[in-house]
Amino acid sequence: MSTNRNLLVAAFLAAILICGCSSDKPTESTPEVNNDNLVILRSSSPHFNYYCTLRDVAVIDTIRVLLETNLQRVSALYNFSVNDTIDVKIYPDFETFHDNVEWPTDDIPSTLVGQCVNGYELKIVSPLNSEPINSYSEMLIVVVHESTHAFHFRIMGAVSGSLYPPAWLFEGFAVFEANQYPNRDLIRQRIADGDLPLIEQYENPDFFNANYGYHFCYTIHEYLLSAFGYDKVSVLLKYPNQIAYSLGADVTMATLNAGWHEFLAANYGE
Numbered sequence: 001m002s003t004n005r006n007l008l009v010a011a012f013l014a015a016i017l018i019c020g021c022s023s024d025k026p027t028e029s030t031p032e033v034n035n036d037n038l039v040i041l042r043s044s045s046p047h048f049n050y051y052c053t054l055r056d057v058a059v060i061d062t063i064r065v066l067l068e069t070n071l072q073r074v075s076a077l078y079n080f081s082v083n084d085t086i087d088v089k090i091y092p093d094f095e096t097f098h099d100n101v102e103w104p105t106d107d108i109p110s111t112l113v114g115q116c117v118n119g120y121e122l123k124i125v126s127p128l129n130s131e132p133i134n135s136y137s138e139m140l141i142v143v144v145h146e147s148t149h150a151f152h153f154r155i156m157g158a159v160s161g162s163l164y165p166p167a168w169l170f171e172g173f174a175v176f177e178a179n180q181y182p183n184r185d186l187i188r189q190r191i192a193d194g195d196l197p198l199i200e201q202y203e204n205p206d207f208f209n210a211n212y213g214y215h216f217c218y219t220i221h222e223y224l225l226s227a228f229g230y231d232k233v234s235v236l237l238k239y240p241n242q243i244a245y246s247l248g249a250d251v252t253m254a255t256l257n258a259g260w261h262e263f264l265a266a267n268y269g270e
């Protein structure tokens with residue numbers, strides 16, 4: 001009896017299934033969405049959330065270690081903390097990345113591979129697809145660079161990104177802590193030519209791009225740490241436009257330029 005009843009139930013269920021399959025009625029189930037190619041939240045670590053496609057999940061572990069380690073190191077040096085999370089958005093290709101960055105014109109530089117315009121989000125091209133502009137390992141350095149910008153906004157307490165520090169300080173901090181640059185030969189040449197720039201000239205984007213801004217701003221940050229120490233430079237990062245308040249009552253842009261040029265001659269000259 002029991003076996004027969006089971007057979008009857010099985011036949012009934014089969015009939016329902018067959019009936020359901022052959023029905024002309026529109027299905028009421030939600031269409032299945034393939035999320036593989038969407039930049040969505042894939043995982044989190046204590047201070048960062050990682051958004052990427054399924055393919056780029058493969059780089060999250062590497063980026064997670066890099067970012068958490070860098071945050072720990074830089075926050076100890078400059079005495080700040082991040083008490084919530086920063087979103088890390090990894091775009092699968094240049095086209096998608098450029099569609100999602102903030103740029104004042106439609107003419108986005110083809111070499112742009114990372115961006116951070118506030119303290120709660122940074123964006124990069126996937127290290128798995130950043131050739132020929134940057135190699136995989138170069139992109140990991142870009143991750144550290146962009147996260148340092150995010151930390152700078154946090155230090156300033158300007159999470160919204162409405163207040164930008166001058167480029168010589170903003171980029172100098174990022175390239176120094178990402179250990180990027182400088183090209184010693186080109187700096188040595190400018191010293192030999194008696195053609196050293198002034199710090200404040202790097203506030204002009206055109207001057208910055210035409211005069212090896214990343215290289216020279218690295219050395220400005222290096223000089224600031226050497227001359228004033230982490231505690232005072234931390235105050236300057238927080239109050240970028242208050243040089244005397246941050247570094248000392250007798251410090252002006254003129255004395256900074258003189259000190260920086262002496263530092264370059266001593267450390268980058270012949």
Ligand SMILES: [Zn+2]
Nearest residue numbers: 145149171174
């Ligand atoms: Zn930068």
